[in-house]
Amino acid sequence: MLKTAKHCNRSADFRWLAAAAIVTLALIGCGDGNSLPDELAPGQEPYLRWCASCHGNAGEGKPPTFPPLAGSEWLDLPDEGLAMIILYGLRGEIEVAGRTYRGYMPPMQHLSDQDIAEVVVFMVDQWGDRESDFDVNEVRQLREAFQGRRPPLDGWDGVQEALGELP
Ligand code: HEC
Numbered sequence: 001m002l003k004t005a006k007h008c009n010r011s012a013d014f015r016w017l018a019a020a021a022i023v024t025l026a027l028i029g030c031g032d033g034n035s036l037p038d039e040l041a042p043g044q045e046p047y048l049r050w051c052a053s054c055h056g057n058a059g060e061g062k063p064p065t066f067p068p069l070a071g072s073e074w075l076d077l078p079d080e081g082l083a084m085i086i087l088y089g090l091r092g093e094i095e096v097a098g099r100t101y102r103g104y105m106p107p108m109q110h111l112s113d114q115d116i117a118e119v120v121v122f123m124v125d126q127w128g129d130r131e132s133d134f135d136v137n138e139v140r141q142l143r144e145a146f147q148g149r150r151p152p153l154d155g156w157d158g159v160q161e162a163l164g165e166l167p
Pocket residue numbers: 047050051052053054055065066067068069072073074075082085086090091092093094096101102103104105106108119123155
């Protein structure tokens with residue numbers, strides 16, 4: 001009698017262990033799925049390569065050091081303004097989604113025109129309230145128009161100032 005009861009308990013233990021193992025595996029699986037999606041949207045590959053280390057894989061930023069792109073009012077800037085932030089960098093005190101940042105984003109003129117155009121379209125598609133058809137020729141024209149301009153841009157006003165200098 002006693003023996004059977006013991007046997008029953010042990011198999012219940014095994015069932016519990018198996019269930020725990022399945023739950024653990026499922027959790028590990030989910031974790032992977034969240035960090036890197038299997039299928040990338042257009043422009044997501046250069047975004048992950050050039051921007052995600054500071055602004056996060058999902059544009060969530062890393063407050064209080066790196067501001068978010070998801071929910072950022074800076075995506076209302078014209079495409080040229082966003083491309084100029086990438087080309088020339090940004091410094092000074094800025095407001096993003098209700099928070100103040102005093103950081104420094106390095107200029108990234110080493111990125112190809114193609115990567116810059118794709119990243120701008122990706123950001124605006126993912127997190128903006130508008131559409132973007134920015135393309136590689138517009139990035140090339142920007143580079144030519146601003147050759148010799150000293151980086152970085154100084155805050156929101158600095159970006160507006162640079163936009164005002166557009167030919
Ligand atoms: C080394 C870290 C770093 C990298 C890499 C970086 N940024 Fe930034 N970015 C910053 C910081 C810091 C600021 C805020 C600067 C300030 O406080 O004046 C910023 C600000 C911005 C802003 C304006 C504020 C906002 O959050 O909307 C945009 C837009 C932006 N970055 C886009 C990009 C894009 C696109 C890339 C990739 C091509 C990129 N950044 C790569 C650090 C970085």
